[in-house]
Amino acid sequence: MSLPLRPWYLLTGLLIGVVLGVLYAWVITPNEVLETSPAMLRSDFKSDYRALIALAYQSSADLGRAEARLALLEDEDPARALAVQAQLTLGEEGGTRIAQALGQLAAAIQAHREAPDDPIIASLQAGVQSPSQATSTATVPPPVVRTATADPAGQPTATTTPSGDAENGGNPTPTITPTGLPTATATPGAPFVLLDIVLECNPNIDPPRIQVYVTDAAGSPVPGVAAVVSWDGNSNRFVTGLKPAFGLGYADFDMDPALSYSLRLEGGGEPVDNITGRVCEDAPEPYWGSWRFNFVQP
Amino acid sequence: MRRYVFFILMIALGIVIGIFYAQEINPVEIVDAPPNTLRADYQADYILMVAEIYALDRDPAQAARQIALLGSDPPADIVNRAIVFALEQGYAPNDLILLRDLSEIMRTWNPNLQLEPGGGN
Known part of the structure; x- marks a missing residue:
């Protein structure tokens, strides 16, 4: 008598179980153990995070560390994201300093990308630039490289603790200043x-x-x-x-x-x-x- | 009686299938998260950034505001948690010094007194 009903109650039980399982995994568990990465932050918090990276770069002058931190935000083009945010920040009250920090970091990353691998070529390029290279079209100036950029600490790492890779473990060979690049700023007292x-x-x-x-x-x-x-x-x-x-x-x-x-x-x-x-x-x-x-x- | 047993067994099987689906096949994609949900290592690095900025600016109010994004605990507690993590993970000595400087100023800083920037030096 009850034979025709048997598959249905089994199926009902299975469906109830699936719903409970999905609810547990999607609703209950994520709220208990929510551990996010910077890439998952809301866009305004991402902007705060980016600004923090740029301001920290102004202090530490460690380009590798800044790049590793920016990589955590998973921007398609970190330099562009920085430049765009800098433009937006300029219009905000008190945003000038942050905009400058963002702009400097964007410029540093750009210069780092364009810098040749060979430190000798890099230093030669830095030496041959002339201020009177005005041309009739808007050209991209050669990369500014004052010192070699083959800084091991400057390479972004895949670790989740970017701070750990900044110290070069006491390795004596590379004594290159990672900040030599774009932090060139106007000398006080010498106007342009x-x-x-x-x-x-x-x-x-x-x-x-x-x-x-x-x-x-x-x-x-x-x-x-x-x-x-x-x-x-x-x-x-x-x-x-x-x-x-x-x-x-x-x-x-x-x-x-x-x-x-x-x-x-x-x-x-x-x-x-x-x-x-x-x-x-x-x-x-x-x-x-x-x-x-x-x-x-x- | 057997029907109840099979019914409960099917629910249990369904739960397993549901969890597998929700965690492995179609996991929750977390978006728009606030900073206080960041994993401990990211929070520690966040605090390190604040410490680096503080080392340059010496502005405890600004540092406290930045730390406040990580939760409602006292800023000094949040920094101390970061220091514990940094010690466990073997952060560079210079970074530890920066974190300790920040921790020190956060312990003594009183938002009601509003120290002058640089006054905590």
Whole structure:
């Protein structure tokens, strides 16, 4: 009599069990033992974490450690993520210092990527740069390498405790400073001077820009230098190194060619006034050119 | 009676299958987690970052704010947990010094008194 029902109650029991098992594993267990990694953090906490990495890099100047920490966030392109966050942070109240830290780290990573493996070539490259390499097109300056970059501590590791690999275990051979790269900053008391102004005629740059290139006395691009552009009672501040693809000492500002701007670097130097749009006529259709200001530290 | 036994056996089998499915085949993907859920090693490294920043800024209020993201425990306790972990894992001596500096200032720092940045030096 009950034979036809037998498979159904067995199936019902199985289904109840499956539901209980899934509930246990998905709902109950994760709440008890929740151990996440930085990659799982909410996006705003990830931004905080990224900022913390950049600020810690300013203090420790350990690029390898910073890269290992950034790897934990699993950004597709860590340098780009840093640069984008730096741009966003600039607009926030009190975000200038964080933006500079983010920009410097982005620039350091970019320079580290572009740096040749051979330390001799690297040091030669650092020595041959000239501050007057202004060209008619926006070119990416050669990587800035003051010292060899073959730093074993600079390699990101797969361990979950990046702090453990920073110390080189007392190995005496590599005594290279990992920070030599992008932490080149302006020497206090030595303001940058305007070397030259170049009209960049590139129809692909729209709207036209005020472009700033800053190099130090050795001809190396300097990230983290703030430029202030003012017009009609308004002002905007932008910092070099936040667009590593264009070079470590590069910063730009989208200009309205109809307005007249004034540009100066923070921390001294003469302002440049009356910056207005200039038409380029090297194409069938005239277009607005961009201004490139090359600053150098004497 | 046998029906009940088989019914319970099937529930047990279902639980096993359910757990296997939920943990191995289709595990929970944790997203949007807060920092206080970070694993102990990541928390220790987080504290180390705060210690590195504190070494440069000497700003205990800022350090306390950053540590507070890891939970509502007193900042000194959170730092001490990180130090224990760091000792167990053999962190570099310089890192331990930074962590101890941070622990020291967090022990004495009183948010109500608001020490001047650098005042804990």
